[in-house]
Amino acid sequence: MAESPRHFTPASIRLRRSENHSSRNGLRSVVAMTLLTLGGAAFAGDVPEDRQRALVHLLRHDCGSCHGMTLRGGLGPPLTPAALEGKSKSALKATILFGRPGTPMPPWRGMLSESEARWLVEALKSGSVQ
Numbered sequence: 001m002a003e004s005p006r007h008f009t010p011a012s013i014r015l016r017r018s019e020n021h022s023s024r025n026g027l028r029s030v031v032a033m034t035l036l037t038l039g040g041a042a043f044a045g046d047v048p049e050d051r052q053r054a055l056v057h058l059l060r061h062d063c064g065s066c067h068g069m070t071l072r073g074g075l076g077p078p079l080t081p082a083a084l085e086g087k088s089k090s091a092l093k094a095t096i097l098f099g100r101p102g103t104p105m106p107p108w109r110g111m112l113s114e115s116e117a118r119w120l121v122e123a124l125k126s127g128s129v130q
Contacts, residue, residue, distance in 0.1 A: 046115040055120055056129050066104060071130065075104060081127040092121045
């Protein structure tokens with residue numbers, strides 16, 4: 001049995017275009033939401049998981065010796081998300097890498113790469129290491 005040819009009316013063509021447009025917008029929304037969701041994980045991709053664990057240990061023990069074992073302050077200021085809220089990520093990364101002259105904050109550039117410093121900043125600002 002032969003199939004009858006499809007007859008398209010202007011309304012059905014508009015509907016089909018609308019369905020395609022809406023599914024493309026839906027796909028764009030899904031992609032956008034996925035990228036936003038993974039945005040926090042994107043910084044983790046630069047640093048291998050075993051190195052992330054080492055950085056958390058460094059943060060809690062070495063940084064914690066001045067910033068407090070719970071990172072709520074001590075000799076150095078607190079490193080909680082609330083305390084870091086108004087500070088730019090680039091300024092925080094520079095502080096980690098180059099230290100603060102005239103203060104006890106040492107430069108960590110010899111021990112940490114830029115991507116590791118960026119990972120630490122992201123982790124601190126997100127509260128994932130608290």
